[in-house]
Amino acid sequence: KNEVEQSPQNLTAQEGEFITINCSYSVGISALHWLQQHPGGGIVSLFMLSSGKKKHGRLIATINIQEKHSSLHITASHPRDSAVYICRGGADGLTFGKGTHLIIQP
Amino acid sequence: DGGITQSPKYLFRKEGQNVTLSCEQNLNHDAMYWYRQDPGQGLRLIYYSQIVNDFQKGDIAEGYSVSREKKESFPLTVTSAQKNPTAFYLCASTPQRVGKNIQYFGAGTRLSVL
Numbered sequence: 001k002n003e004v005e006q007s008p009q010n011l012t013a014q015e016g017e018f019i020t021i022n023c024s025y026s027v028g029i030s031a032l033h034w035l036q037q038h039p040g041g042g043i044v045s046l047f048m049l050s051s052g053k054k055k056h057g058r059l060i061a062t063i064n065i066q067e068k069h070s071s072l073h074i075t076a077s078h079p080r081d082s083a084v085y086i087c088r089g090g091a092d093g094l095t096f097g098k099g100t101h102l103i104i105q106p
Numbered sequence: 107d108g109g110i111t112q113s114p115k116y117l118f119r120k121e122g123q124n125v126t127l128s129c130e131q132n133l134n135h136d137a138m139y140w141y142r143q144d145p146g147q148g149l150r151l152i153y154y155s156q157i158v159n160d161f162q163k164g165d166i167a168e169g170y171s172v173s174r175e176k177k178e179s180f181p182l183t184v185t186s187a188q189k190n191p192t193a194f195y196l197c198a199s200t201p202q203r204v205g206k207n208i209q210y211f212g213a214g215t216r217l218s219v220l
Contacts, residue, residue: 004148033208041194043211086148088209094139094164096148 003027003090006097014105019074021100023087032070033088034061037099043086046072077104108133112197112212118220119184119191127182127215129197136202138180139209142166143194152195155180156203184217192219 005024013019023032034046047054047061049070054061058077063070074081084099110131119125131138137156141149151164155174169188174180184191195215200207 009146041196041214041216043196043198045208045210048208093207094151094154096141096150098146098148 003095004087004097006087006100008100009098010101010103012103012105013077015078017077017104019077019081019102019104021072021085021102023070023072023089023097025068025070025087025089025095027091028068029089029091030093031089032063033093034070034072035086035088037084037086039083046085074102079104079106110197110199110210110212112195112215114215115213117215117217119217120220122186124183124185125191125217127184127195127197127217129180129182129212130178131180131197131199131210132178133199133201133210134177135199135210136177137200137207138174139198139200140164140170140172140180140182141196141198143196143214149196152182191217193217 003026007022031048031050033048035043036046037043049063058075060073082103084101086099087097113128139154140152143149150166152170153161153164153172155161158174158177161172161174171183197212198209200209
């Protein structure tokens with residue numbers, strides 16, 4: 001059983017919509033990471049969270065340690081945000097969610 | 107520029123053949139990792155190394171082998187024992203043992219079977 005679960009698996013939205021991607025984990029972690037995988041396959045790190053909330057441009061990540069849950073939000077979504085968003089956690093920090101495939105249509 | 111270089115970008119394997127995927131980093135990171143990604147699945151850990159001349163099996167090590175003779179290099183060999191090698195392979199590194207550390211990824215190698 002994967003210790004890190006993401007939802008939804010797939011998400012299609014219109015440009016400008018507010019996007020929320022969820023990540024739940026079953027074991028305590030020291031930090032949770034959000035990553036973005038581009039259509040070509042390259043992966044970049046977006047956020048590392050131990051508590052609270054972080055913001056970078058139109059991206060916001062939150063984490064609730066008690067509920068073992070994190071969310072990634074995208075405000076004013078744009079077609080260039082289309083990518084796979086992945087959360088990473090687990091007791092050893094090496095467990096990845098299956099990813100959320102996001103498509104933003106113009 | 108510092109980073110992780112994976113080569114080749116595309117690789118084809120014949121039946122019964124061993125193939126080696128290259129991963130080089132100039133970030134001076136101690137720890138390096140190999141992951142396999144299949145459609146609809148999360149990244150799965152094949153092997154990782156926290157220091158030169160030492161490496162540990164991940165969740166799906168069967169049919170794969172690695173070496174870590176130099177800090178900068180962590181090649182992955184897909185052996186003929188790996189019966190379903192078609193996948194996207196990603197190499198990553200962290201300054202030290204992962205946990206809180208951010209992982210830096212290479213661009214990946216897409217392996218297919220002829």
